[in-house]
Amino acid sequence: MTTSPGAVRVPYTGGEKESLHASLDRHRDAVLWKLEGLDDEQVRRVMTPSGTNLLGLVKHLASVEYGWFCTTFGRETEPLWFDPFAGEDMRAGQGETTARIVEFYGRARAAADRTISELPLDDLGTSWNGTTVSLRWVLIRMIEETARHAGHMDIVRELIDGSAGDHRPG
Template sequence: MTSVVGTAGEKRILVAALEEQRQAVLWKLEDLDDERLRQPLVPSGTSLLGIAKHLASVENGWFGRTFGRANEEVPDESLAEDPHAEWRIHPWETTAGVLAYYARARAASDAVVADLKLTDRGTDRHGAAVSLRWVLVHMVQETARHAGHADVLRELLDGRTGERPAS
C-alpha cells in the first residue's frame, strides 16, 4: 500500500488491504497451465485454483448473503453433501471459469462496500449481526491467510516466492 492509502480514511485503508491480498493470490496463479493450477500438493487436496474458488464463494457469502444481495456462493446444500465443495475443482470447471467467478465475486463485493457505511449491519449465516467494518477486517484476514497458502503451493510447484512481482 502506498503512503497516500496509509493516511486515508479507515474504509479506504481496509479496501486497499483487501485488494492487496486479492492481487497476491492472483499473482500466484499467473503463468501456470491448467494442470498445475489444479494440482493438489498437500494431503487436504488444496490447489491454487481451489483457493480462488473458495475465496470467491466466501466473498459472495460475507458481502452478498450478509447484506441481502444476490450472490453466487456455493450453496449450503452442496456443502452439506461435500464439505470441501467450495475448494474442489470439478473436471467440467475451467480455469477461465473459476477466475471469472472470482472476478465477479470481487466486483460484487466492491459494489456492496461502495454502497454501505462501515457501521452498516448485516446478518451472518448464523443469524448474528455484523458490521461492514467487521466483514472487511474478516475478509482481509481470510484472504491473507489463503494468500499465504498460495505462496507455499506456488513455491512447491516451481519455486516462485514473494507476495508480488519484483519491481
C-alpha cells in the first residue's frame, strides 16, 4: 500500500472541479491511512454489532467508486466477484486478502479519476436506480460517502489500537 505523507489540501482558490476532486482525494487517502500498520486480523476485526470492519469498508468504497463514477457514466468497470446489493461489499471474505482489496480500491480510484478528468462537471449519467445525475452531484455524493466511512474507520481504528485522527500528520 503506497500513500503520500501528509494530507491532500483543498486549494483555497482552486476551481470547482479541482477543489471537489482534492476533497475526495483527501478522504480517500485517510481511508488507506487507517489500514497502515495493522495486521490481517486487525483489519478484519468486527468492531460493531452490524459487522463493521476496516477492510470491509475499503471494499465497499471501491465498489461504490466504480458504480457512481464508471457505471453511471457508461465507463468500463471491472467485474465484481461479489454482490454489493446483497451487502457482500461490506465484508471481506476468507479468500480476499488485504492486498487484493486495497489494489481493488486503487483500480476503482484510478478509473473514477479518469472519469473526473475527462468529463465536465455538468455531464449527465444514469445511476443504478435510474436517476439522471451530473458528475458534480456524483463528486459531492462520493465526498460524503467517503468522509462518512473514513469517520467510521477512524473510530474502528481507535478501538483497535488507540490511533486516531482524520488525516496522517504532515
